[in-house]
Amino acid sequence: MKTERIKTDILIIGGGTAGCYAAVTAAENSDKQILICEKAHVRRSGCLAAGVNALNAYITEGRTPRDYADYCMNDAAGIAREDLLLTMSERLNAVTERLEKEGLVILKDEHGKYVTRGNRNIKINGENIKPLLAGMAERQPNVSILNRVNIIDIDVADDRVNGAFGIGIENGTFYVIEASAVLIATGGAAGLYKPNDPGFSRHKMWYCPFNTGAGYAMGIRHGAEMTTFEMRFIALRCKDTIAPTGTLAQGVGAKQINSLGEVYEQKYGLTTSERVYGTVAENAAGRGPCFLQTKGITKEQEQSLLKAYLNMAPSQTLHWTESGELPSEYNVEIEGTEPYIVGGHTASGFWVDTDRATTIKGLYAAGDVSGGAPQKYVTGALAEGEIAALAMLNYLGNAVRGSISEESISAHEKEISVSLGNSGSPYTAEQLEEAMQTVMDSYAGGIKTNYRFSEKSLGIADRRIVQLQALSDRLHADDMQELMHIYELRERLTVCRTVIAHLKARHETRWHCFAENTDYPERDDERWNVFVNSRFVNGETEIILRRVSGS
């Protein structure tokens, strides 16, 4: 195995939405050396691979950043950070204008103003949004990009980050990267729970299946404080294709109806979790399946929908076309997805300050990996990338470049060679991943139990996940790509343990479905209007309760 040592000022782990924009911001505001490590290729990696058909976080005319923050606080039933939401919201419109300048097509009216969809959304053609962002980063002279380099760990000594270790999945190289500041922008975690269609189409899921919670796992492993992992995200989607429903609900005003044709959404409430909960409840009461009522829309609306989905979720257009069940004639069946951990939609992630600095010195987090600020969506992730980049430049003023100890290097080298040399495990990473998903589905509130769990079931889940962790140590990899799959499994298992500990800690049900605790089925504002945070210390998850500001 060849070893390559690199020194840089800023290391960005993950070249997705937040990572690319952070690199551009840092490059345009300094002459510092910036390195992006991306496990796939920045051109289409991360959540925006297929595109996106609206920008969901924008301050429309007559509204203020405070309004946006209030909306997010309300949707999260109070468990979110106002300071983070405000600092993010203040930048939403500027990053949008920047993207437009770079070539993003945004719908405008005859006065040149953006056409809005509801109070917070604007309409775009976002099929090419990721190549556009990647191109912006690639053009910066002081940004280097290592594609197909998977970061397996960060190096932390005395609570300060010194850099990271990576594996080149095509060239077989072991990378030792020393940096003065590190940004984690690895996205959230998909694939923890058994997906809707676990067979051939197992990756037809809502969230990017290649986001495995790597950043969370690295932070957890090194004792960073994490927040709100119990606020899982479950999306309400079109059945099977797992395509977005907002385009139908907000675009053509389709209501959620049950199999009797009754509109049920008002009955359960309109927050994100309540929309999912209503659908689960109607199914449980024998009034399923549930649909979005599109029947009766015009042929012109239908044509626009077919095109809109091609720019984000082409499988929906393919499904409509090949089945002949077009939305003007057939209502669209909906279902809840499996749960994800994703800080751009709910509030799970690193506990950060308004600079997006984590509790480890020199380590920053932006986008889905960063906690406390839900409903970031694309523009919020860009805003956080920008905030973190500027804060890192400021931090670099006084920082000395980290130096990674020889002991740490050889420990990581050894870990890799053990996995490449292992033999005798009867299991593969894929088998253990499926076992993990079955455990989480059955005992930690997956689709199987209508997202419900109890203290007892969580106890079983934790025991099983610990067993799977031990089995994952003995897996064998033939090459670096297989080794990456083993690391991805280990990352997911680490995140699962933290999710279980958080679900166990919150003794109430604040958000239906997202955290539906059968031992504590009611919301309890007296005791639980607090953040559940945690730190992983000496092999155990230590729970820390923190006040919500203003409470």
Place this chain on the structure above:
Amino acid sequence: MSIEIDKLKCIGCGKCRDVCPGTLIALDSDRRAYIKYPRDCWGCTSCIKECPVYAIRFFLGADMGGMGSRMHTEMNGDILDWLIEKPDGETVKISVDTRESNKY
């Protein structure tokens, strides 16, 4: 959800392999692309948009209601054409003007 690559059309340029966000495509010993992990495809269609000779098709898995149609894209100036070939031979074309925003 997955893709199939026509080996006879493939020219071995490797663009699909490079762009795949899951690193799921590889080149065989004849430098022809193939999908190494068919179950792990997200259906993003990035590879299809990169292929200069239109050798890649994507389809819906039978487990999610797929009916055997194959889809690919062709870029014609500013127009991105999506072509859906149905099993009975009919082809449906949906053209998206990349200069125009979605209506919804």
